[in-house]
Amino acid sequence: MSTSTDVDLVDYDDAVARFDPVIGIEVHVELGTRTKMFDGAEQTFGEEPNTHVTPVSLGLPGALPAVNGTAVEYAIRIGLALNCSIAESCRFARKNYFYPDVPKNFQTSQYDEPIAHDGWVDVELADGTTFRVEIERAHMEEDAGKNTHVGGATGRIHGAEYSLVDYNRAGVPLVEIVTRPITGAGARAPEVARAYVQTLRDLFRALGVSEARMERGNVRADVNVSLRPTPESPLGTRTETKNVNSFRSVERSVRYEISRQAAVLDAGAAVVQETRHWHEDTGSTTSGRVKSDAEDYRYFPEPDLVPIVPDRAWVEEIRAALPELPAARRRRLQGEWGYADAEMRDVVNAGAVELIEATVAAGAGPAAARKWWMGELARTAKQQDVELADLPITPAQIGALQQLVDSGRINDKLARQVLEGVLAGEGDPEHVVVARGLEVVSDDGPLLEAIDAALAAQPDIAEKIRSGNLGPVGAIIGAVMKATRGQADAGRVRELVLERVQA
Numbered sequence: 445m446s447t448s449t450d451v452d453l454v455d456y457d458d459a460v461a462r463f464d465p466v467i468g469i470e471v472h473v474e475l476g477t478r479t480k481m482f483d484g485a486e487q488t489f490g491e492e493p494n495t496h497v498t499p500v501s502l503g504l505p506g507a508l509p510a511v512n513g514t515a516v517e518y519a520i521r522i523g524l525a526l527n528c529s530i531a532e533s534c535r536f537a538r539k540n541y542f543y544p545d546v547p548k549n550f551q552t553s554q555y556d557e558p559i560a561h562d563g564w565v566d567v568e569l570a571d572g573t574t575f576r577v578e579i580e581r582a583h584m585e586e587d588a589g590k591n592t593h594v595g596g597a598t599g600r601i602h603g604a605e606y607s608l609v610d611y612n613r614a615g616v617p618l619v620e621i622v623t624r625p626i627t628g629a630g631a632r633a634p635e636v637a638r639a640y641v642q643t644l645r646d647l648f649r650a651l652g653v654s655e656a657r658m659e660r661g662n663v664r665a666d667v668n669v670s671l672r673p674t675p676e677s678p679l680g681t682r683t684e685t686k687n688v689n690s691f692r693s694v695e696r697s698v699r700y701e702i703s704r705q706a707a708v709l710d711a712g713a714a715v716v717q718e719t720r721h722w723h724e725d726t727g728s729t730t731s732g733r734v735k736s737d738a739e740d741y742r743y744f745p746e747p748d749l750v751p752i753v754p755d756r757a758w759v760e761e762i763r764a765a766l767p768e769l770p771a772a773r774r775r776r777l778q779g780e781w782g783y784a785d786a787e788m789r790d791v792v793n794a795g796a797v798e799l800i801e802a803t804v805a806a807g808a809g810p811a812a813a814r815k816w817w818m819g820e821l822a823r824t825a826k827q828q829d830v831e832l833a834d835l836p837i838t839p840a841q842i843g844a845l846q847q848l849v850d851s852g853r854i855n856d857k858l859a860r861q862v863l864e865g866v867l868a869g870e871g872d873p874e875h876v877v878v879a880r881g882l883e884v885v886s887d888d889g890p891l892l893e894a895i896d897a898a899l900a901a902q903p904d905i906a907e908k909i910r911s912g913n914l915g916p917v918g919a920i921i922g923a924v925m926k927a928t929r930g931q932a933d934a935g936r937v938r939e940l941v942l943e944r945v946q947a
């Protein structure tokens with residue numbers, strides 16, 4: 445790899461003690477429409493290259509675009525959810541540049557007339573506080589195709605032998621959401637950046653506008669960072685780290701840039717305004733290209749498309765039909781479930797809200813559902829280094845398991861064995877209970893047999909109990925539990941032992 449980390453870094457805490465970080469985030473989201481932004485080609489993922497293209501997505505001469513109405517509706521939904529104003533009228537523009545993944549030699553985007561502008565969103569941080577991020581604009585555009593550079597060590601064009609291009613993604617509808625410079629976050633700037641992107645991801649899913657799968661590149665973030673000596677100073681020069689595609693990377697890349705820029709400034713040099721690449725493996729960024737100014741793109745209004753003039757009544761219809769948004773939903777569920785603030789925060793941070801909701805729907809009480817997902821299952825997920833949702837067990841199975849406990853057919857201890865069986869792929873809880881013979885013994889017959897055997901095996905203890913010393917009764921109960929492999933109800937065993945010695 446040519447990625448070098450041989451630059452000096454200032455220790456993070458030192459850097460944020462001496463500089464005030466400012467960030468700005470551009471998030472691109474691919475809209476989950478059936479077809480592309482300006483033509484009827486289907487939107488697909490992972491298919492044979494160049495099988496979902498039309499003359500429009502290939503930019504053939506004479507091909508004329510037509511706007512996808514659903515994409516406009518989705519963009520308005522996003523704008524409204526971000527508390528933006530929706531433009532009375534807005535246009536598309538041509539952003540001109542030559543690159544093989546853009547066959548038209550321009551990207552159809554929006555420039556000075558975005559569909560949504562001037563909004564905000566509240567972001568919840570891990571400690572439960574809220575940070576407001578101001579939105580400058582949300583505009584519509586189209587995705588580019590995908591270049592694959594073959595033969596080099598880095599997968600980048602430098603050093604490659606040849607390049608391939610797939611236009612299946614060319615023309616997929618995007619909305620780009622741009623924040624105003626985010627000030628006042630101080631040392632928490634990396635966390636705010638991460639929480640903001642996560643908040644948008646949750647929002648896209650709740651709005652039903654995108655599957656918003658980070659690992660597929662449905663959501664991509666460009667992260668701008670600058671430093672200034674004090675919060676009163678003018679903004680410093682920013683760098684823009686491109687295509688940071690996981691929440692963790694967003695946080696790490698901001699941290700890294702803060703440490704790196706502090707070192708540049710300490711050395712008396714100036715931060716260069718440029719794009720940078722993020723390297724997941726080294727946790728560092730390297731220089732990309734010097735940032736083009738807007739005028740380099742020779743933006744001009746797209747002559748092949750009429751302006752978009754969203755009918756006000758339609759906008760209000762969309763607003764009225766917005767689903768419950770994630771923050772409101774979390775508050776409602778916390779109330780319904782009776783969780784303390786800290787409990788709810790842990791559940792949210794563990795990504796367990798949906799899992800618990802489905803488990804409760806499957807018949808478990810909220811307290812029991814939380815106990816399973818945040819206890820036994822969280823430990824298992826951690827051991828196996830997987831997400832909770834990726835464990836081989838469903839909320840329906842946890843619901844069924846808890847119902848077995850609630851009905852007294854199994855106790856907590858047996859339930860953990862049943863859970864183990866389900867996780868090992870032995871089937872549903874009911875099936876595991878039967879197959880492993882794990883039901884609580886509720887018939888007194890076998891219990892009395894085990895009690896008699898235990899009393900006979902420990903005559904001195906039996907004598908003490910008979911003479912009224914109930915201290916060692918636990919030893920007998922323990923022996924019975926052992927003999928029944930944990931399948932006895934300890935309370936019932938105690939009752940029976942006392943009856944037995946008094947008889």
Ligand code: ADP
Binds near residue numbers: 623624680682
């Ligand atoms: P570009 O065309 O360079 O990508 P945009 O306006 O689309 O510019 O986005 C730039 C992003 O960087 C915005 O989120 C903006 O708020 C943010 N930004 C602007 N100036 C600074 C700065 N000095 N430090 C940090 N972020 C900044």
Ligand code: MG
Binds near residue numbers: 470
């Ligand atoms: Mg931009």
